[in-house]
Amino acid sequence: MEYSTLDNKILIFDKSQFCPKHIMECGQLFRFWFDEKTNSYKVVSGNRLATLVEYKDRVEVETDDIPYFINYFDLDRDYNIIKEKIKDNVFVKTAIDSCEGLRILRQDLLETIISFIVSANNNIKRIKLILNRMAENAGENMGDYFAFPTYEQLKDKDENFFASIGAGYRAKYLKKFLIQYKDFKKANYAVLATDELRKKLIELAGVGPKVADCILLFAYNRTDSFPVDTWMEKAYFDFFCKQKRTRPEIAKYFVKKYGDLSGFAQQYLFYYKSNKLS
């Protein structure tokens, strides 16, 4: 996709490939805030901030770290080619039309794993609440916002800390995960093939098949993964096939169908279904 930079801004004129609302509100990240007064989104990734301001003819991404957010927003990928390739089904076509300009982000690994451990059997509003309280109570105060906590800031927190910010029964998973994470990070599993990497992720506390697929897609950019949650299970039965399958089997069904474009198809369908646009 074409874009340019000017001072502390990234300028994007092709709004069909970059819509702040659709990128932010599709459930792949949780630390963002919409400001009605300025019609803009603020998004925090780790300790970095970007502000997305939408105008009639363009979107401006304001940030102090332009290279980081060029990668974060995956700006060098052409989504119009992808959209054309997966429009094989009227529901996918309708889903894409409902959220054109959605992009899959390249997010920080630790923040993504923690976010999706918290997401299990939870709703987006409460996931955001829990993660923001985690940042406010353990992360660095950056003035206008709180950074997501680093591993060093989290590793000595006990289970009670995570319970106190509302994580519920996931508190013990988070504590156990942090103990496992040091060796996980050291192992450099990023070189593994997607299926092997998924197995390693599932060994982590609080990470099952669905959460692993979210980590694969949103942190490792493995677009040959297809997270199946309660909404995608509904989409499968409503739009694709009446045959009863478990969630991992539904995921395999879609990966066989969409291959390396599975993750994109999944995000369009998730946005469409979870926002009850059908």
Place this chain on the structure above:
DNA sequence: TTCCAGGGATATA
């Protein structure tokens, strides 16, 4: 009051 949310861990067979 009951159901549900970007499910996972555990027990049981």
Place this chain on the structure above:
DNA sequence: TATATCCATGGA
């Protein structure tokens, strides 16, 4: 390997 049950919390 396959199924059933339990799990904190808060909004609908």
